[in-house]
Each structure stands twice: as structure tokens, then as C-alpha cells.
Amino acid sequence: MNRIVKLMILLGTMLFANVGVVKTVEGKAEVKRAKKLIVLKEGSELENGDIIFTKEKSSLGIMFDDGTRISLGAKAIFVINHFVVKPSEKKYDVDLKLKKGKAVFSSGKIGKLSPESVKFRIPTGVIGIRGTKFAVEAK
Amino acid sequence: MGFRLLELILVIIVAQTIYGLKPKVAPPLEVKKKTTVVLLNNGKTQNSVMVSTQKGSANLDKIGAYVDMKDKKKAPPPPKIMPEAEIKKRFGKVLAAAPQKPVSFLLYFKPHEMALTTASQTTFNRAIETIKTRSLSMVDVIGHTDTVGSSKLNIDVSLKRAKYIKNMLSSQDVKLLALNTKGFGEEDLLVKTADNVSEPLNRNVEIYIK
Numbered sequence: 514m515n516r517i518v519k520l521m522i523l524l525g526t527m528l529f530a531n532v533g534v535v536k537t538v539e540g541k542a543e544v545k546r547a548k549k550l551i552v553l554k555e556g557s558e559l560e561n562g563d564i565i566f567t568k569e570k571s572s573l574g575i576m577f578d579d580g581t582r583i584s585l586g587a588k589a590i591f592v593i594n595h596f597v598v599k600p601s602e603k604k605y606d607v608d609l610k611l612k613k614g615k616a617v618f619s620s621g622k623i624g625k626l627s628p629e630s631v632k633f634r635i636p637t638g639v640i641g642i643r644g645t646k647f648a649v650e651a652k
Numbered sequence: 653m654g655f656r657l658l659e660l661i662l663v664i665i666v667a668q669t670i671y672g673l674k675p676k677v678a679p680p681l682e683v684k685k686k687t688t689v690v691l692l693n694n695g696k697t698q699n700s701v702m703v704s705t706q707k708g709s710a711n712l713d714k715i716g717a718y719v720d721m722k723d724k725k726k727a728p729p730p731p732k733i734m735p736e737a738e739i740k741k742r743f744g745k746v747l748a749a750a751p752q753k754p755v756s757f758l759l760y761f762k763p764h765e766m767a768l769t770t771a772s773q774t775t776f777n778r779a780i781e782t783i784k785t786r787s788l789s790m791v792d793v794i795g796h797t798d799t800v801g802s803s804k805l806n807i808d809v810s811l812k813r814a815k816y817i818k819n820m821l822s823s824q825d826v827k828l829l830a831l832n833t834k835g836f837g838e839e840d841l842l843v844k845t846a847d848n849v850s851e852p853l854n855r856n857v858e859i860y861i862k
Contacts, residue, residue, distance in 0.1 A: 534790060534829065536751035556788070556829060572749035576790065580862045584749035600839035601807055615746045619694065621754060621862070626840055637687045637721040638705035638728070643698075643713075 531558035532596035533577035540571025540587070565591045567614065580621025581607070589614025594634075598623050605630035612636065690718040690734050690743070703728050752786060754862035758842070759817060761855070766816055776820065779859045783826050789861050790830040793818045798854040799838050799847045810857075811835035817857045 535542075535557040542553040545564040551557075553565070559575065567573050567589045574584045579598040585591055594608035598621075605627035611634070620642060623631055628642040689703050691712040700713035708727025710719045716739065717731040740747075757779040759772040768776060783789055795810025814833040821831060843853050 536787070537749050539749065572745060574749045574751040576751045576754075576862055580754040580860065582751050582753070584746050584751070586743075586746040586749070600836045601834065603839065615743060617692070617743060617746045617750055619750065619753070622840065622860075635687045635689070636685045637724045638703060640689060641702040641704065643700040643702060643711075 530560070531578075532561055532593065533559040533575050533581075535559065535573060536576045536582075537572070537574035537584070539573075541568040542566065542571055542573040542585075543568075559593060561593055561595055561597075563593045565589070565593070577621060579623050579626075581623060582617075582619045582621070583609070584617045586615035589616065591616060598626070600626055607631045608634070610634035685722065687721045688718055689721075690739060691715060692739070754860060755782060756861075757782070757859040759857045759859065760852075761813060761857075766813070776817075776859075779861065780821075780824050780826060783828070783861055786861065788827060788829045791821065791828055791832070792858075792860040792862070793821065793831070793833045794840075794858040794860055795833070795835045796840060796842065796854055796856050796858060797838060798849065798851040799841070799845055800850050801848075803838055806838055807835040813857045817859065821859070 535553050535555055538553060538555055543550045543566050544553055544557070544559065545551075545566070546560065546562070553573065559565075565573065565575075565585065567585050567587055569587055571587050572585060573589075574582065576582055577596055577598075581596075581598075583591070590612040591614070592610040592612065594610060595606045596609070597604050597606040599605070600622070605623060607623055607630055609632070613636075618633060620628070620631065624642060631642045633640040689701070689712065691699065691701055691714065693699075693715045699715070700711060703710045703712065703719055703721070705721060705724045705726060705728055707725060710728035710731055712719065712731050714731075714733065716733045716736065718734045719728045719731050721728050757775050759775055760769050761767065761772075762769055783791065793814045795807075795812070795814035797806035797810045799806075811833060814835060818831060818833045821828075841851075841854050842856065843851050845851050845854070
């Protein structure tokens with residue numbers, strides 16, 4: 514029983530934990546969450562599953578938990594499918610989607626820790642980040 | 653920032669425009685979409701992305717390299733180079749909306765003591781000044797260790813040091829959006845080593861201002 518409760522808490526935090534914060538807003542941007550539209554402001558928290566819309570002549574800058582930055586141009590539709598970067602648990606899963614509009618992506622810690630876990634989806638396919646390769650010999 | 657030698661930050665621009673006419677009657681014709689992906693300068697040597705459709709991939713590894721794609725069922729064309737002026741014209745506004753780049757400060761402890769070295773005390777003060785000059789920030793205090801001992805023990809030790817630094821930060825007169833401690837333990841080593849290698853440079857606490 515205890516184990517089930519723990520699992521539910523874990524699932525809850527995975528589903529609803531905030532994964533990023535809005536740092537810049539110009540014009541108007543909204544997030545669709547649980548079938549509701551919420552206006553985004555500087556400091557607004559973002560969650561897994563959020564669908565973000567920017568209006569005409571608007572832009573938005575997001576800082577994700579690991580330092581990854583994404584900015585969106587006007588009339589963009591952007592989906593945060595998953596953003597999980599938990600080095601202490603070795604859990605990495607970044608799955609984002611730009612459905613429409615313009616975006617600039619700069620990777621944070623994930624780019625060093627687990628670049629292969631990043632999927633940035635676009636209408637024609639998917640963008641992957643190439644990882645850093647190295648070898649170690651210790652005597 | 654010289655510390656973050658291996659950090660891979662890459663920048664991708666994705667632009668997409670939809671063109672074509674939507675039919676007024678069913679069945680709908682397929683709307684053709686064009687997607688452009690451009691690799692931007694991240695100031696690092698490691699910077700590349702792989703763009704894949706259902707039929708193939710293109711590797712963008714030069715600054716300004718881009719592909720235009722219209723069909724997910726066709727392989728992307730070979731990359732071309734987009735002139736800087738065009739990048740600015742098409743993506744200038746989006747680039748301007750990007751949040752400030754995060755910065756890191758690394759702090760070292762005196763041996764066998766829960767106290768910072770003199771040099772790191774100065775670094776700590778610099779971190780505070782940086783927080784004050786940036787827009788409202790979130791701060792992660794991340795404990796790193798070397799690879800000696802068990803992973804679990806290392807995370808515990810790194811968390812203890814991180815909490816010590818968090819308390820130091822809390823006692824300062826700075827406004828923050830969030831302040832969290834994290835124990836990375838052996839993940840994200842500053843100096844990459846094999847297991848069970850004593851490396852003092854890896855035993856640090858990072859103040860990550862984002």
C-alpha cells in the first residue's frame with residue numbers, strides 16, 4: 514500500500530512539477546492547460562503537457578529547469594510534451610514540439626549530460642542534438 | 653565560464669511557414685508545409701544537430717547551415733549556408749526574445765571542513781553581485797563530487813555542501829524567483845574521470861544562475 518502511495522506521489526510530481534518559467538513576454542501569449550487558456554506573464558510557471566500560443570506581433574522567452582532556453586516568435590504553437598532533467602536519478606527525457614511559427618533553442622545542462630535524450634519535433638520530422646564523445650583511461 | 657569546457661550548447665532555429673490553399677470541400681488536400689532549421693553560433697566548438705524525416709537525415713555542423721523541408725516522407729536536402737544578414741532578418745525578433753544565458757560559479761571547500769576557501773569566498777561575492785545585476789533569477793545550488801566511494805554517498809555529501817551554500821545565499825539581501833539545492837553527485841563531472849578517481853576539482857558546489 515505504502516509503495517502505491519509513493520508511486521502516485523512520484524507520478525504526480527512528474528506530471529505536475531513545474532519544468533520552466535516564462536522570462537520574457539512581448540504582446541500576448543497564452544498556455545492551454547487542462548482545457549483552460551491562461552495568459553502568460555513574466556514569472557509564469559510551465560508544466561509538462563502545456564501548449565503555448567503566441568499572438569500576432571508577440572514573442573515569448575522560456576527558461577527551462579536545466580538552463581535550456583527557448584524563445585518563440587509571433588503566432589507560434591509550441592508543445593512541452595516532456596521536460597525531465599534529473600541528474601541525481603539519471604532521468605532524462607526532453608520532448609518538445611514546434612507546430613507552427615519560429616523558435617530559437619539553446620540547450621542547457623541536458624546538452625552536456627544527455628544530448629541524445631532531446632527530441633525537438635517539427636512538422637516534417639525531428640531534430641536531435643549530437644552528443645559530446647570522449648574516452649577515459651585511468652591507471 | 654572557462655570552467656564549462658565541455659558544455660554543449662547549441663542553438664537551433666526552426667522556422668516554418670505554411671502555404672498552399674485549403675480546399676473548401678472535403679476531402680481535404682494535404683497542406684504543404686515548409687520547415688527550415690538553421691544551426692546558430694553558440695560560442696562553443698561542439699555544436700551540431702541532426703534533422704530527420706521519415707526517410708533520412710541531414711547533419712548540420714557548420715554555423716549558418718540550414719535545410720528547408722516540405723515533406724516528412726522525403727529525406728532532407730543537403731544543407732546550405734544561410735548568410736548572417738538573412739538569419740538576422742528572419743529570426744532577429746525571436747533571438748531578441750531569448751532569456752539571458754545562464755551563468756555558473758564554482759565554489760571549493762577547505763579540506764575536511766564545511767567552509768569555503770578564501771578564493772571561493774570571493775567567487776561567492778561575485779555570484780551575489782551577478783544575481784543583483786540580472787533580471788529576476790532562479791538559482792540552483794548544485795553539489796558535485798568526485799567518483800571515489802559509492803554514488804549514493806557522493807550525492808549525500810554533495811547535497812550537504814549545497815545546503816550549506818544555499819543557507820549562505822538565503823542570508824544575503826537578494827531577490828530570487830526560486831532557490832533550489834541539487835546533488836548531482838558523480839553526474840556532470842567538471843573533469844571527466846573513471847570510477848574511484850580522487851579529483852579535488854570535481855568536489856565543488858556550483859551556483860547556477862538562470
